[in-house]
Amino acid sequence: NQGASKSASTDSTATSKETVKIGVLHSLSGTMAISEVSLKDAVQMAVDEINAKGGVLGKQIEPVIVDPASDWDLFAEKAKELLIDKKVSAVFGCWTSVSRKSVLPVFEQNNGLLFYPVQYEGEECSNSVIYTGATPNQQLIPAAEYLMSEKGGGYKKFYLLGTDYVFPRTANKILKAYLLSKGIPKENIIEEYTPFHHQDYQTIISKIKRFAADGKACILSTINGDSNVPFYKEFANQGLSAATCPIMAFSVAEDELRSMDTEFLVGHLAAWNYFQSNDLPENKKFVDDFKAFCAKKGLPGGDKRVTDDPICWAYTGVYLWAKAAEKAGSFDVSKVRNALYSLEFNSPDGLVKMDARNHHLAKPVVIGEIKPDGQFDILWKSEGLVDPQPWSPLTSPDKDCDWVNHNGTYAKK
Amino acid sequence: MLLTVNNLSVSFGGVHALNLDHFSVGEKELRVIIGPNGAGKSTLLDIICGKTRADSGEVTFKGKQILGKNEVTIAEMGIGRKFQKPSIFPELTVYDNLLLAVKTKKDIFSTLFFRVTPAIADRIHSVAMRLQLNGVMYKLAGALAHGQKQWLEIAIVMLQDPTLMLIDEPAAGMSDEETEKTGGLLLELAKTHSIIVIEHDMKFIEQIANNLVTVLVRGKRLMEGTFDEVKNDQRVIDCYLGRSNAQLETL
Amino acid sequence: MKTNNSSLYYILFIAIFAILLPAGHLSGFLSINTISIWGRYFCFAIAALGIDLIWGYTGILSMCQAFFFCLGSYGIAMHLVLQKTALPDFMVWNKITTLPFFWQPFNSFSLTVILCMLIPAALAFLIGFVLFKSRIKGVYMAIITQALTLAMWLIFLRNETNLGGTNGLTDFKTLLGFDLANTQVKLALYFISFTVLCLAYMACHRITRSKFGKVLQAIRDSESRVSYTAYHTVNFKLAVFVVAALLAAVGGMLYLPQTGIITPGRMDVKASVEMVMWVALGGRGNLKGAVIGALLVNFLYSVCTSWFPDSWLFILGFLFVITVLYFDKGLIGLVTTLRARIGNLYLKTAQTTN
Amino acid sequence: MNHAYTAPILSVNQLVAAYGQSTILRGTTLSMQKGAITTVMGRNGVGKTTLLKTIMGLLPVQEGTITFNNQDITKIPSHKKAKIGIAYVPQGREIIPKLSVYENLQLGLIAHADKNAKLPEEEIYHLFPILKDFRKRAGGNLSGGQQQQLAIARALVSNPTLLLLDEPTEGIQPSIAQEIGSILQKLVKEKGLSVLLVEQKIDFATQVTDHYYFMDRGKMVMDGGAEELNHKALEKYISV
Amino acid sequence: MKNSLKFGWILLLLLVAMASRAQDSSSLYVAQLLHPQSDSVRTHAIGRLVALRIPATFPLLMAINDKKLYLLDNQAITIDGKPSDEEKYRLHRVYPDTRPLHNSSGDPLLLSLSQLKTVDIPRADRLLLLPIAPLFNLYSPDAQKRIQAYGQLTDLQDPQVQKILADVVSKETDYNALRIGKESLYAIQLHTAKNEATAKAYIDSIARNWSDNASALLTAYGSGKAFNTNTANYAIEKAKQLESKYDNLQRIQNLFSGLSLGSILILIALGLSIVYGLAGVINMAHGEFMMIGAYTTYCIQMLFSRGYGDWFFIISLPLSFIVAGLMGLILERLVIRHLYSKPLESLLATWGISLILVQTARLIFGDLTAVKTPQLLAGGWQAAPHLTLPYNRIFIIALTAVMVLLTYLMLFKTKLGLQIRAVTQNRQMSACLGVETRRIAAVTFFIGSGLAGLAGCAITLIGNVVPDMGQTYIVDSFLVVVTGGVGKLAGTIVSGLGIGFFTKISEAFFQAVYGKVFILLFIMLFMQYKPKGLFPDKGRIAEE
Numbered sequence A: 001n002q003g004a005s006k007s008a009s010t011d012s013t014a015t016s017k018e019t020v021k022i023g024v025l026h027s028l029s030g031t032m033a034i035s036e037v038s039l040k041d042a043v044q045m046a047v048d049e050i051n052a053k054g055g056v057l058g059k060q061i062e063p064v065i066v067d068p069a070s071d072w073d074l075f076a077e078k079a080k081e082l083l084i085d086k087k088v089s090a091v092f093g094c095w096t097s098v099s100r101k102s103v104l105p106v107f108e109q110n111n112g113l114l115f116y117p118v119q120y121e122g123e124e125c126s127n128s129v130i131y132t133g134a135t136p137n138q139q140l141i142p143a144a145e146y147l148m149s150e151k152g153g154g155y156k157k158f159y160l161l162g163t164d165y166v167f168p169r170t171a172n173k174i175l176k177a178y179l180l181s182k183g184i185p186k187e188n189i190i191e192e193y194t195p196f197h198h199q200d201y202q203t204i205i206s207k208i209k210r211f212a213a214d215g216k217a218c219i220l221s222t223i224n225g226d227s228n229v230p231f232y233k234e235f236a237n238q239g240l241s242a243a244t245c246p247i248m249a250f251s252v253a254e255d256e257l258r259s260m261d262t263e264f265l266v267g268h269l270a271a272w273n274y275f276q277s278n279d280l281p282e283n284k285k286f287v288d289d290f291k292a293f294c295a296k297k298g299l300p301g302g303d304k305r306v307t308d309d310p311i312c313w314a315y316t317g318v319y320l321w322a323k324a325a326e327k328a329g330s331f332d333v334s335k336v337r338n339a340l341y342s343l344e345f346n347s348p349d350g351l352v353k354m355d356a357r358n359h360h361l362a363k364p365v366v367i368g369e370i371k372p373d374g375q376f377d378i379l380w381k382s383e384g385l386v387d388p389q390p391w392s393p394l395t396s397p398d399k400d401c402d403w404v405n406h407n408g409t410y411a412k413k
Numbered sequence B: 001m002l003l004t005v006n007n008l009s010v011s012f013g014g015v016h017a018l019n020l021d022h023f024s025v026g027e028k029e030l031r032v033i034i035g036p037n038g039a040g041k042s043t044l045l046d047i048i049c050g051k052t053r054a055d056s057g058e059v060t061f062k063g064k065q066i067l068g069k070n071e072v073t074i075a076e077m078g079i080g081r082k083f084q085k086p087s088i089f090p091e092l093t094v095y096d097n098l099l100l101a102v103k104t105k106k107d108i109f110s111t112l113f114f115r116v117t118p119a120i121a122d123r124i125h126s127v128a129m130r131l132q133l134n135g136v137m138y139k140l141a142g143a144l145a146h147g148q149k150q151w152l153e154i155a156i157v158m159l160q161d162p163t164l165m166l167i168d169e170p171a172a173g174m175s176d177e178e179t180e181k182t183g184g185l186l187l188e189l190a191k192t193h194s195i196i197v198i199e200h201d202m203k204f205i206e207q208i209a210n211n212l213v214t215v216l217v218r219g220k221r222l223m224e225g226t227f228d229e230v231k232n233d234q235r236v237i238d239c240y241l242g243r244s245n246a247q248l249e250t251l
Numbered sequence C: 001m002k003t004n005n006s007s008l009y010y011i012l013f014i015a016i017f018a019i020l021l022p023a024g025h026l027s028g029f030l031s032i033n034t035i036s037i038w039g040r041y042f043c044f045a046i047a048a049l050g051i052d053l054i055w056g057y058t059g060i061l062s063m064c065q066a067f068f069f070c071l072g073s074y075g076i077a078m079h080l081v082l083q084k085t086a087l088p089d090f091m092v093w094n095k096i097t098t099l100p101f102f103w104q105p106f107n108s109f110s111l112t113v114i115l116c117m118l119i120p121a122a123l124a125f126l127i128g129f130v131l132f133k134s135r136i137k138g139v140y141m142a143i144i145t146q147a148l149t150l151a152m153w154l155i156f157l158r159n160e161t162n163l164g165g166t167n168g169l170t171d172f173k174t175l176l177g178f179d180l181a182n183t184q185v186k187l188a189l190y191f192i193s194f195t196v197l198c199l200a201y202m203a204c205h206r207i208t209r210s211k212f213g214k215v216l217q218a219i220r221d222s223e224s225r226v227s228y229t230a231y232h233t234v235n236f237k238l239a240v241f242v243v244a245a246l247l248a249a250v251g252g253m254l255y256l257p258q259t260g261i262i263t264p265g266r267m268d269v270k271a272s273v274e275m276v277m278w279v280a281l282g283g284r285g286n287l288k289g290a291v292i293g294a295l296l297v298n299f300l301y302s303v304c305t306s307w308f309p310d311s312w313l314f315i316l317g318f319l320f321v322i323t324v325l326y327f328d329k330g331l332i333g334l335v336t337t338l339r340a341r342i343g344n345l346y347l348k349t350a351q352t353t354n
Numbered sequence D: 001m002n003h004a005y006t007a008p009i010l011s012v013n014q015l016v017a018a019y020g021q022s023t024i025l026r027g028t029t030l031s032m033q034k035g036a037i038t039t040v041m042g043r044n045g046v047g048k049t050t051l052l053k054t055i056m057g058l059l060p061v062q063e064g065t066i067t068f069n070n071q072d073i074t075k076i077p078s079h080k081k082a083k084i085g086i087a088y089v090p091q092g093r094e095i096i097p098k099l100s101v102y103e104n105l106q107l108g109l110i111a112h113a114d115k116n117a118k119l120p121e122e123e124i125y126h127l128f129p130i131l132k133d134f135r136k137r138a139g140g141n142l143s144g145g146q147q148q149q150l151a152i153a154r155a156l157v158s159n160p161t162l163l164l165l166d167e168p169t170e171g172i173q174p175s176i177a178q179e180i181g182s183i184l185q186k187l188v189k190e191k192g193l194s195v196l197l198v199e200q201k202i203d204f205a206t207q208v209t210d211h212y213y214f215m216d217r218g219k220m221v222m223d224g225g226a227e228e229l230n231h232k233a234l235e236k237y238i239s240v
Numbered sequence E: 001m002k003n004s005l006k007f008g009w010i011l012l013l014l015l016v017a018m019a020s021r022a023q024d025s026s027s028l029y030v031a032q033l034l035h036p037q038s039d040s041v042r043t044h045a046i047g048r049l050v051a052l053r054i055p056a057t058f059p060l061l062m063a064i065n066d067k068k069l070y071l072l073d074n075q076a077i078t079i080d081g082k083p084s085d086e087e088k089y090r091l092h093r094v095y096p097d098t099r100p101l102h103n104s105s106g107d108p109l110l111l112s113l114s115q116l117k118t119v120d121i122p123r124a125d126r127l128l129l130l131p132i133a134p135l136f137n138l139y140s141p142d143a144q145k146r147i148q149a150y151g152q153l154t155d156l157q158d159p160q161v162q163k164i165l166a167d168v169v170s171k172e173t174d175y176n177a178l179r180i181g182k183e184s185l186y187a188i189q190l191h192t193a194k195n196e197a198t199a200k201a202y203i204d205s206i207a208r209n210w211s212d213n214a215s216a217l218l219t220a221y222g223s224g225k226a227f228n229t230n231t232a233n234y235a236i237e238k239a240k241q242l243e244s245k246y247d248n249l250q251r252i253q254n255l256f257s258g259l260s261l262g263s264i265l266i267l268i269a270l271g272l273s274i275v276y277g278l279a280g281v282i283n284m285a286h287g288e289f290m291m292i293g294a295y296t297t298y299c300i301q302m303l304f305s306r307g308y309g310d311w312f313f314i315i316s317l318p319l320s321f322i323v324a325g326l327m328g329l330i331l332e333r334l335v336i337r338h339l340y341s342k343p344l345e346s347l348l349a350t351w352g353i354s355l356i357l358v359q360t361a362r363l364i365f366g367d368l369t370a371v372k373t374p375q376l377l378a379g380g381w382q383a384a385p386h387l388t389l390p391y392n393r394i395f396i397i398a399l400t401a402v403m404v405l406l407t408y409l410m411l412f413k414t415k416l417g418l419q420i421r422a423v424t425q426n427r428q429m430s431a432c433l434g435v436e437t438r439r440i441a442a443v444t445f446f447i448g449s450g451l452a453g454l455a456g457c458a459i460t461l462i463g464n465v466v467p468d469m470g471q472t473y474i475v476d477s478f479l480v481v482v483t484g485g486v487g488k489l490a491g492t493i494v495s496g497l498g499i500g501f502f503t504k505i506s507e508a509f510f511q512a513v514y515g516k517v518f519i520l521l522f523i524m525l526f527m528q529y530k531p532k533g534l535f536p537d538k539g540r541i542a543e544e
């Protein structure tokens, strides 16, 4: 769409009083609000910081916040509104894969740019999305590897438990392929799914109990959102513990643990790219700033708020965009996109780097153990940055994603 | 015989409400049923019109067994019912109430493409006129007074033009004058229809009981006879009429 | 008098949506996005007409209209997906190599259109037959249809169903060779939706005015009386149920190309209750009310989620409560009472001046 | 004593009441003596039931007043009216369908002035023997006439001073209707009960009435003592 | 608890005496460990201690493994059990002996964590302890730990370990620990048995003892290490028997799960059914009253955040009832009151209210929260080997039973109940009979909403507290109300239990998702036969 980019470029020549619009597309009501509101706050904070420092290309950033209300159709509608009516230069948003998939065609048709901050199942390579969250190889595989290692406990049996939707299904497919490739016999891998908002884990825990009787089993959990508490509670109540059978979670971060009763969770594990307990000075500042920001804005939780992986990447996304725009000298989507390749940024998680050929971010992988205060003890950290693999070599060995030399997804020889 | 009932038995939770060995109504007969409260009169009508299921026995109408058939089928066979507690369409106008009742084809397509013909309009109006409903044609039926509802329901049954009409306490809640009118109406209808009427108003019964009167007591048929026979039967006086019989004499 | 009122409504409606809105777009005031959004509301309004028939007129609270709506949408979506690729990409990920049999017919557009109406109608017939035969009514009906929708939702969420799971179907490019991203095509879809809405309204209007419609209302009032008056109520109920399902499906079919995505989220519990709420808010048992309710609630939904991102739920919630407390016949009832009041006032002043 | 005799127990003054837009009572006036049976008669739909409903508080009074025992009760809610001794037997019985007969009777006790009053079971079953056999049955399952008996019994349980009866003999077998007549007279005599009766059957009315009113289109058009109540006199009002 | 603590220490003292010789070499490593010059020194020291396996160092190692090693005046100490109300702990030394610490007046010393210096041992180092963790955990005062340790010892062939094991088992007091300890012993003896008779005897013992790993052990033995086919078959045979026994227990567990799910549904449906009966309306906001109850519990927990143990929960039970009830009352006064006998309107209004309540909760509380399980209700009751019935679920079942009973008594044995039932069926006539319909309606709403609140409070025991938690259960509980027959207490109970059982049984066969679909279809079919629920009204009253 020529209109959008034209208006953006004419804007950039104007005076510094002028603003550049970005869209914020996170659910503020409905089921996903619980997770997504924090991301909106993080984006807002990054915007405020950048504006305080003089904005981008001499312009103040003006966030346009809309509420897609956890309604996937509305995500598409709001995306259209942001791109066509509001003519924003970039959009920061989405959490679930569904919401991303629903806005994807809109962004592609209207030449928009979406910064997507959450870990996802991969198998996607859109020219219009900048994926700042983890790809499967940046979260799942290291976690499984760790659990199988001597240091991680040398577990031999794996219970793959998830909520029934795309991320867990794809994640488990990749995990299963990985485990099988590592010589774990088929019967030692169990895959199971529960519906959204499932609350009653009695039956499943008794199955797990039996599965884990010999102490060699662990759980890889992609259970989402509000099902986690009942799951962990029942786990403890039926006499299981992190010592007998640890749970490695891929969707439990500090923000979810914030006001949960962590008693049952202590000792269980999680794999992410970022933890609040990361003791880099950049991170210390980021955490303090975020708390101060929430307290100042009177957001629920105030200075008790915590940061976590998606928050970190939502925040980083804004900076990446701003930096790319500076580098490109324009807000034009294709120029910004080109400037993003190989762009480095000193994020709260340390130095991270955009991939040179696709739209994902290279970053460290960390595995942590839940502490009673809802924070994580970092147990393991990858050496250096882990490069993203949008197409897992385990399940799609013949595919790769490259927007520089090829036109997106291409077949490897 | 148009309607024959044999060995009919109905009980509710162990209590026998009806235990009728034989009962029959002929063509164009106006049959009155009386009996103490709770004798099973309404229950009998309920069974005939398919509202209640019987435990055992047989009921034939025009020679066909009707036990076990559903209300609609029975209605289609030509049995119309007026209930003790008026049953009408409260949120439709009186006119629409009547329109729905008129005897025409009643399947989906006919109703979809239904047009009011002058003949039908005439019929509706003449019936409404006779039942003094013409003044309230476009009032919602729910807003009628009790007595008017009674008449509306009678009008519905009339327009249905069934072979057999089951009329439960038509005079309840009506003034003497109106009761008498109703009686006249029933007598006239009886020229072309078979009718079963249940009533407690002896004056009214006297007016309409040209044929037999059946007395039900505790679900059983106590006796059947002309009005005079019934009125003077000691058993009927004991369990049903009481002293009011004497009062009738004085009139 | 009465017809005059109605025709005023109609003229206003047509003036706004057939002339004003498109003109606004052509002269550059309104983006094509706004036009498309209204096009989508029309689809909801079509479904709402069905709900009004089954609930407003017949008194059967069916909570599975959202499901029929989705069936229509999914059908068209399957066709659109197949226009793009021979094998949908999610099947590729799930390691499915051949197109499942039930996808095959959706290669052809005409078959798709037929199936999109046939499947919901047949299902409605089946469900209706089972439920009405056993004389399920009232809340029982409402809750069971609700549960049915829930069950269907759960099934559609599954990947094994081969309908895209939670992600549903999305990313469509062309319909009958027309580019869906094209402004002209969007405008055309808008007009088609508008026309279908008008036609559906006219059809429903005829139905409710006919004796058939009276029978429906009579069923709402006193079903047993209808039976004793020799109407086969089951048939009538079944017929409206199928018609309502068809309307929902048609709405869904038109909805899809204008929205660009269909997911099971369209038929979850919330969505299915909301559809009933449109009608309730607009004015139950009044076709105009159903249309107005659907348009208004969805318009508010769109507007409030942009203007008051945090608080649109409050707005909607209060709207419901206040409508109920003060205008008990829905918005359309409010309009009528207001008119009556004004009319009275006018009469009174006329009298006093006399 | 004399004073009580002359002051009306219930007087209704220029009452106006309506269902929504349609006004039914258009200035109804009525006054009834204590310890007497006053009958309101009139054709179908003239507003007899509406009058009782308005007195009972089921319909708001738009204009006019209602006085009971020298107390203005125009505006007070139905349940208070019940508590100060007005009992109501509505047209259509209004039995609480899913409560048993016994429980329906117990409900009558709620309006009883004495909080600890016991159900006078003996008395009731003496008057209406059928209720005894059906104690445990759901009220809604009784036959029409049985329900009517139950409704009357329920009203009597509260030991009221004023009884509003809307066509109490409707659907009741003649012997019991007769009985009800005598019971009313007995109660009036023995307990000083006052009864406002709406009745269309002249036979029944003449038998029990002390004073009658004749109603037409929401207004009283004629009243008089029992002795004046004869067919001839009334005929012109009954027929249009 | 106390006993086992004492027992642990006695054992430890015994060991300390036994190993006093080895102590000399260990003290150096301990010092290095507590005050390492560098990380590698510490790692080395731990490695050595592990290799030496000196029982005197076990308490220290155990403290390291539990991440509970602290320094106080240069003594290596650890904390005991749960904190007191002021978050203070009792302390005892872990090296060279395990004396409890006392203050100057001879009372046990109580300190808070902030007064201690934490010795941070990285997980990498802690992992070094893994190989001997079972060994030192045998001496843990915590029975749970010992159970685990016994379980992990089965493979050890070391005679020294066997001796320790035998010794510890002979003094074991905890029932469950004893069983698993015995199993380990038997297993070792089985593996060393040299003739068929003894082997079979040990197989029998293992089977009789039937602890967690019995069947796995026997199968492993039968399919590998047995010295002749006879014993191998015998072992496998026994293992199979155990499996089938286990399957039976599993069935019981399933039934229990069904019972517990059913109770939750009943608890919610109870209020729903009462309110439904009254307003004649599907109260869309019922789930939100549940949410209010849950948040009340949460708030009280926050208020009580320091100490008072389980009191917060005991107080929240009535309070959540009252708060939710009051909210219901307000709602009734403000909105529902105008809508009696207008089912459609109240449906709309309650839906609107539910939207408002959910969003309000979201604004106030923001996010996912959860309530601590009270100590009393943590864990489960070991009803039989392999059959743990969690206390929280037992509690919910009991609570439901009590509430059902109270509701029954209230509705059917009191004047209030009579009035409530009358008002639900015929408001106008009830008013004419002297029933204060407004008050009764308010009370009914109070009770109905209160019951929902109570259900919310109970649900915090098993689930989390989120603004839209009401939606999770609401469809299910409507189904319960409907299958039971609207307004039928007995029906609600039977159908609640029925749906609970069926869900759990079908979950055992299908996946959870299909289990749910199956249930829904089943209910639809069921309604074919009972279109008005389990206990329909009979006769004329059924018609309305």
Ligand SMILES: Nc1ncnc2c1ncn2[C@@H]1O[C@H](COP(=O)(O)OP(=O)(O)OP(=O)(O)O)[C@@H](O)[C@H]1O
Binding pocket: B142, B143, B144, B145, B146, B147, B148, B173, B174, D019, D022, D024, D042, D043, D044, D045, D046, D047, D048, D049, D050, D051, D091, D200
């Ligand atoms: N709920 C209502 N809404 C509107 N109008 C009503 C309503 N109930 C009764 N009416 C009208 O009020 C008028 C008086 O009715 P009412 O029931 O008081 O008559 P009635 O004298 O008791 O007659 P009947 O002898 O038949 O019982 C009637 O014309 C009736 O149509």
Ligand SMILES: Nc1ncnc2c1ncn2[C@@H]1O[C@H](COP(=O)(O)OP(=O)(O)OP(=O)(O)O)[C@@H](O)[C@H]1O
Binding pocket: B012, B013, B015, B016, B017, B035, B036, B037, B038, B039, B040, B041, B042, B043, B044, B084, D137, D141, D142, D143, D144, D145, D146, D171, E538, E539, E540, E541
């Ligand atoms: N569902 C039921 N359960 C129990 N008893 C019932 C039921 N239905 C009817 N009965 C009883 O059956 C008997 C017959 O009732 P029915 O209504 O036929 O009497 P009726 O002759 O019409 O009396 P009325 O003259 O008072 O109308 C009554 O005693 C009634 O109480």
Ligand SMILES: [Mg+2]
Binding pocket: B041, B042, B043, B084, B168, D143, D144, D145
């Ligand atoms: Mg009867």
Ligand SMILES: [Mg+2]
Binding pocket: B145, B146, D048, D049, D050, D091, D166
């Ligand atoms: Mg009347």
